[in-house]
Amino acid sequence: MKNRAIEYPHPVLNEYTNDFDNCAFNLSVGSHSDTGNSIDIELSYSLTGSGIQSLISQGLAKVFIRVVCFRTSFRKVFEMSNEDITVISLPKKNVTDSIDISAAIVAAQNINNYCLPEFNQDYFGGYPGFKLRKGDIIANEPGLTIKLNTILEKNMAGVVFINSNSAITEPKVYFASVEETDPSLTDYITISLPDSEYKNYAKLSTKKHLKNVLARFLQGALVFPAITEAIARLRREEELEEDPDCHYRGTIWAESIYNALNKMGIDELATCNQSDFEIANKLLGDVVGDSINTLMQKMIDWSTIQQEDEAL
Structure with missing residues (x-):
């Protein structure tokens, strides 16, 4: 599902805000296979932003994929690999017509002094830092819809x-x-x-x-x-x-x-x-x-x- 312009109480990297300078977060779809009882889809992400990358490397943040099929009410969250392609497997019986896939980077634990060098200094210059709770959004992207036939x-x-x-x-x-x-x-x-x-x-x-x-x-x-x-x-x-x-x-x-x-x-x-x-x-x-x-x-x-x- 596409993101909406949500107001967050802390800087978030996405297409709606100018909270970050020269940073980007995107989800890409690779190859597919449609055999047996499941649909397998290869996914990867690209991230420009040394501060967020450092949080992921330290285990302070994680990248997740959310898959939704609105026709069947199927919903599932997958954790993405930090350095390689992530393959997700969806049971055919649980999805039909189309699926929506979106990615987000979230805090893996409480962060008391969330302050990154790529924050937009016009907005956050000199700010001492933000408090993040486990699960708070750090970055998200618009997502995409794949229409199935099945794949x-x-x-x-x-x-x-x-x-x-x-x-x-x-x-x-x-x-x-x-x-x-x-x-x-x-x-x-x-x-x-x-x-x-x-x-x-x-x-x-x-x-x-x-x-x-x-x-x-x-x-x-x-x-x-x-x-x-x-x-x-x-x-x-x-x-x-x-x-x-x-x-x-x-x-x-x-x-x-x-x-x-x-x-x-x-x-x-x-x-x-x-x-x-x-x-x-x-x-x-x-x-x-x-x-x-x-x-x-x-x-x-x-x-x-x-x-x-x-x-x-």
Whole structure:
């Protein structure tokens, strides 16, 4: 489940606050297996912030994953490995449709003088320190939703992950290949946004009064172009006479798309007369039309409330 903008009585590292300088905490999904009676998912986290890392190394803080399936009321917390990939196993009988996964760093014991060098000095400079109780949140991240089929995505938007990257100044997109070895990039399409854009995206996608009307518009702005390019890459891969340097088929994102294409009656992209644009739009359930209509309706609502444009 996505985080809400909760006010904490102490500095917390997340996308809503400026409590920390030049720090980040992110959760990544690696490979999956769907055999037997369980679904196994590889997870890892990245943490930038020497103070929090030191707390974890000393055993004063721990990283946990919370998994929720709202359709079945399944809830479970897993402790993450500090240095390696964490594999969680979920009984198939206990989950259906989708699962929400979120990560948090919490105090493993009472901390009487919680004061880290990466605290925002404009806010906390000269402050003597905070008292943390065991279980208090130190950092959390927006979380993600995986739609299951059981492990393949039913909704094409689910094969695209969106995260922040403080090292970039413009959006980047990465299409995982079967040769990929970086666990944070395997199996999915990853869109990385600069920090400022990601913070705005997070607000738009998590604020209750915004996300219900802007979800499709955000998919149209970010996910739709990525799926369109994904279709183009799969089409080129089919058309190549020589073996390509990287292979997309076999990744979760590619197999999810092919599974959906088969349901649409498309066996091969190389022989399909429909454009990449048209196919991607159909895979996303006419996201173009929904985006335009949703935005127009929202503009009408705003105009009605603020009486800014009588033409609307």
